[in-house]
Amino acid sequence: MDHAVPQKKEVLNVKGLSAGYGPMRVIHDLDLIVYSGERVGLVGLNGHGKSSLFLGIAGLTGWQRGSIKLNGVEVGRTRSQGPGRYTHQVVRQGLALIPQGDEIFTGLTVEEHLDSGAFTPRAWRERAERKEHVLKIFPPLRKLMKTAVGRLSGGERRMVSIGRGLMAEASLFLVDEPSLGLAPKIGKGVLDALMSVELGQSAMIIAEQNVALLEGRVDRVIGMHVGKLKGEASASLTFQTRREH
Numbered sequence: 506m507d508h509a510v511p512q513k514k515e516v517l518n519v520k521g522l523s524a525g526y527g528p529m530r531v532i533h534d535l536d537l538i539v540y541s542g543e544r545v546g547l548v549g550l551n552g553h554g555k556s557s558l559f560l561g562i563a564g565l566t567g568w569q570r571g572s573i574k575l576n577g578v579e580v581g582r583t584r585s586q587g588p589g590r591y592t593h594q595v596v597r598q599g600l601a602l603i604p605q606g607d608e609i610f611t612g613l614t615v616e617e618h619l620d621s622g623a624f625t626p627r628a629w630r631e632r633a634e635r636k637e638h639v640l641k642i643f644p645p646l647r648k649l650m651k652t653a654v655g656r657l658s659g660g661e662r663r664m665v666s667i668g669r670g671l672m673a674e675a676s677l678f679l680v681d682e683p684s685l686g687l688a689p690k691i692g693k694g695v696l697d698a699l700m701s702v703e704l705g706q707s708a709m710i711i712a713e714q715n716v717a718l719l720e721g722r723v724d725r726v727i728g729m730h731v732g733k734l735k736g737e738a739s740a741s742l743t744f745q746t747r748r749e750h
């Protein structure tokens with residue numbers, strides 16, 4: 506039997522990232538490395554910069570400076586001409602951002618949404634297999650493929666939004682607060698589904714305020730506090746957050 510361990514490579518390498526909006530700096534000189542095959546939890550209270558870190562990686566903060574390498578290619582730069590200017594390049598380099606708040610088009614069907622996630626030529630060619638993969642992760646969507654997304658429940662919409670992200674040809678998935686606004690049982694189901702995604706050589710960072718949903722299930726948990734990473738712990742350790750005092 507071949508026991509060769511696949512080589513871990515750096516999917517994401519962030520060095521000295523500072524970012525903000527207008528005069529406000531919300532990410533402070535942050536370093537982070539994520540390796541292929543890793544599922545990383547990013548925890549922290551509301552407003553401490555988890556979403557901004559994700560937006561920064563995608564080139565969508567108001568301004569930023571520092572180095573961001575995706576698969577060894579520099580995608581970070583000083584953005585003097587507005588957010589989003591380079592996002593298409595970052596996406597081509599392998600980023601899939603699954604933002605907070607679903608951002609779905611209520612008139613499109615579930616299948617149309619999933620197809621829209623397969624936007625590179627290769628992902629489009631492979632869309633049938635990719636959809637099958639998403640439906641294995643989110644079985645309730647199978648019978649809803651022809652249903653308009655506007656008619657779905659909150660939990661089903663979240664599945665569509667994450668499923669669309671998973672259709673992309675990406676090596677780094679950034680999932681922002683997948684359980685937000687969902688009933689606890691439904692939120693846990695969505696997290697269970699994310700844990701079942703086979704990453705292969707890709708990696709995933711899941712931002713969550715609810716540490717309990719990540720504990721013991723991701724490879725590492727990183728805490729975020731006022732725009733800085735405040736250390737790492739194995740997934741079994743609980744971070745001290747204000748809510749726990």
Ligand SMILES: Nc1ncnc2c1ncn2[C@@H]1O[C@H](COP(=O)(O)OP(=O)(O)OP(=O)(O)O)[C@@H](O)[C@H]1O
Pocket residue numbers: 526529531549550551552553554555556557558605682
């Ligand atoms: N588009 C924006 N324009 C101005 N300020 C912003 C913008 N987005 C976020 N901020 C501010 O940046 C700070 C960090 O917010 P961010 O959303 O990144 O935190 P978070 O930890 O992800 O919290 P949440 O769970 O609420 O998204 C907050 O003070 C927030 O008000």
